[in-house]
Structure formats: structure tokens, C-alpha cells
Amino acid sequence: MVLLQVVGAPVATAHSELEETQPADGARLLKTPTEIELIFAEPVRQEGSGISANGPQGDRVLTPKVSGQTVRAQWPKRWQGGKFSVTYRIVSEDGHVVAGKFAFRIDAKSTAQTIEEPAQDSSVSAKDSGGVPIWVWLAGFLVLAVAGYGITQIPPTKDK
Ligand SMILES: [Cu+2]
Numbered sequence: 001m002v003l004l005q006v007v008g009a010p011v012a013t014a015h016s017e018l019e020e021t022q023p024a025d026g027a028r029l030l031k032t033p034t035e036i037e038l039i040f041a042e043p044v045r046q047e048g049s050g051i052s053a054n055g056p057q058g059d060r061v062l063t064p065k066v067s068g069q070t071v072r073a074q075w076p077k078r079w080q081g082g083k084f085s086v087t088y089r090i091v092s093e094d095g096h097v098v099a100g101k102f103a104f105r106i107d108a109k110s111t112a113q114t115i116e117e118p119a120q121d122s123s124v125s126a127k128d129s130g131g132v133p134i135w136v137w138l139a140g141f142l143v144l145a146v147a148g149y150g151i152t153q154i155p156p157t158k159d160k
Helices: 002-011 109-114 116-131 134-159
Strands: 018-022 035-040 044-055 058-062 065-067 070-074 081-092 097-107
Touching: 018 097, 035 044, 035 081, 044 065, 044 070
Parallel strands: none
Antiparallel strands: 018 035, 035 070, 044 058, 044 081, 065 070, 081 097
16 A cells, blocks of 8 residues: 555656545445445546455455546445445556555444344343342432431421
């Protein structure tokens, strides 16, 4: 990555630098995107341009659809829980190769289905611990009521 940027710097006069991505670099999504989008400063050639993605499920080569300065690719439907990175290598109109990488997180709701089971366990343990202290609470309220009664009784005795 660093090497590519250093090598690319001296010839940066006319080729297409990446301007914007969708999702943005560093974004945290709650929904799985249907596609990703890369917008470059100048037109991109379809031939030789490629995008690949990496996530918890491994690596996948995506199919880039180039139109002008925009490169789009369909996002794999089930790629939704965790950190993902997209690596691009595109050929700009002047023939130069521009390569780079951006990353984002997807915390899709469908992963909540696997969290439902442990939730049942926690309700069971709540019942177990809840049964014991009922009399403790009643005793506590009684003590507070007596104490409160005693405090409220003090001002009238002072008046007399
Ligand atoms: Cu160039």
C-alpha cells in the first residue's frame, strides 16, 4: 500500500485518483449494501480494472462496472457481520494504474438471530435470583417506612 502510493506520486499529474467511496472509508453500516461505489477524479477504463473484497468470510473478486468516473460492484448479500476491506486496481484514461484500499464495518440486524438464544438463558437466571430476595425487599420497605414516619413526626413535636 505504502509502496504503491510512493511509486504513484511522481506521475500523479493526469490519472484518476480516488475521490469518494460508498460506503465511505471507516464507515459503520447497519444494513448490508447492495453495491459499493468508487468515484474517481477522472474517467476509468473498464479493461484492466478490478475490485476485490476481504471480510470474515474470506476474499472475493467483485465484478466492476465502469461508467465514466464511477466504478460500481455488487456486494455479496451475506457479507454483513464484521470488518470488510475493498482493494481496487483501476486503469485511468491515460493508461496509468491507480490502486488502493478502503475499509468499513457492517453490523447488520440479521446477525441478531444468533444472539436470541443466549437472551433466553439470561431470563432464566434472572428468575432464579429474583425469587430469593422478595422478603428482603419487603423488610427494606418496612424499615424505610418506619424511618420515614419517624422523620415526618419530628417537625410537629418541635412546633409544640
Ligand atoms: Cu496518470
